[in-house]
Amino acid sequence: MDLSINNENGAAVARLRGEIDHHTAKALRTQLDKYIITFRPPELAMDMSGITFMDSSGIGLILGRSKLLKECGGSLEIRGAQPYIRRVLKLSGIGRIVKIS
Amino acid sequence: MKVLNEIKFIMPSLSVNESAARAVVSSFLIQADPTVEELSDIRTAVSEAVTNAVVHGYRGSSGKIELTVKLLEGREIYIRVKDSGCGIADIKQAMEPLFTTAPEEERSGLGFSVMESFTDRLTVRSKPGKGTVVTMRKRLSVHGS
Numbered sequence A: 001m002d003l004s005i006n007n008e009n010g011a012a013v014a015r016l017r018g019e020i021d022h023h024t025a026k027a028l029r030t031q032l033d034k035y036i037i038t039f040r041p042p043e044l045a046m047d048m049s050g051i052t053f054m055d056s057s058g059i060g061l062i063l064g065r066s067k068l069l070k071e072c073g074g075s076l077e078i079r080g081a082q083p084y085i086r087r088v089l090k091l092s093g094i095g096r097i098v099k100i101s
Numbered sequence B: 001m002k003v004l005n006e007i008k009f010i011m012p013s014l015s016v017n018e019s020a021a022r023a024v025v026s027s028f029l030i031q032a033d034p035t036v037e038e039l040s041d042i043r044t045a046v047s048e049a050v051t052n053a054v055v056h057g058y059r060g061s062s063g064k065i066e067l068t069v070k071l072l073e074g075r076e077i078y079i080r081v082k083d084s085g086c087g088i089a090d091i092k093q094a095m096e097p098l099f100t101t102a103p104e105e106e107r108s109g110l111g112f113s114v115m116e117s118f119t120d121r122l123t124v125r126s127k128p129g130k131g132t133v134v135t136m137r138k139r140l141s142v143h144g145s
Helices: A022-039 A056-071 A083-092 B017-032 B036-057 B111-118
Strands: A002-008 A011-020 A043-054 A075-079 B003-012 B064-072 B076-083 B121-127 B131-139
Touching (some): A011 A056, A022 A056, A043 A056, A043 A083, A043 B036, A056 B111, A083 B111, B003 B017, B017 B036, B036 B064, B036 B076, B036 B111, B036 B131, B111 B121, B111 B131
Parallel strands (some): A011 A043
Antiparallel strands (some): A002 A011, B003 B064, B064 B076
16 A cells, blocks of 8 residues: 655645555555644545555545544545446445545 | 355454455456456455454454355355354344444444445344354356357
8 A cells, every 4th residue: 555645736635556445544544644634735635546446444534534624624535536446435425525526 | 056166264353364355355256257347346345344354353352254255156156254253233233334333443334335235145144252254145247258
C-alpha cells in the first residue's frame, strides 16, 4: 500500500496505490488524518485509480476521513475508482455523503 | 454435487492474512477461468469473511481461521470460512446492513451485505463461545471456448 499527498494547483490530492483492506486501512487512516489535521484542506480528493482491491474496510476509511474533514471545515471527493471498486462504493450508498467523480 | 477439486488453508487470525486468503482463493480459482468480475466478487467476499473472523471472532484474542474452497461440478464455487472465536449471539442483527459492534475501528457494518451481494448464497452458522462458520456459493458463468 502506498500513499502520497500533494497540493496540486491549490487542491489537496491523495493518491492511493495498492489494496485497501482492514489491515492496510489502519496505516492509511493514520497518514490521512495527520495530513487533514495539520493542513485542514478545504477540499481533499482521494485518487483511487491505483487501487487494485477494496472491501468494506475502504468504506469505513472513506466515511471516517469525510467526517474528520467536515469537522475541519473541508470536504472529500473520491475519484478514479475502477469498476470493481465502484461496485463496493455503490453497494454502500456512500455516494449520498461523499462526492464520487 | 461432485467436488472436482478443493483446497484448505489454515492461518492464524492476523490481519495481514486477509490478503493472503485472497491470494489463495485467486490462485486456486485460475483453473476455473472466472471472469475478472467474478474473481473480484469472490475475492471481496472472502476478504470480508476473513476480516470478520479477525476483527470480531477473535476480538482481543487470537486463534485459527480455516478457509476451504471447493470447485464443484457445474462451475459452482463453494467457500467456507470457519473460526473458533467468540461466536455471534444474534446472527440476524449481525447481518443487518450498517450494524457493527466495532465503530471505533471504523467498521462500516457492510461485511455481510457485501458477501450477500457478491455471491449467490450466504449461510452463517454460529454458536456463542464456539465460533462461526460462513459458507458462500457462487456459480461461474460459461464463457469463451
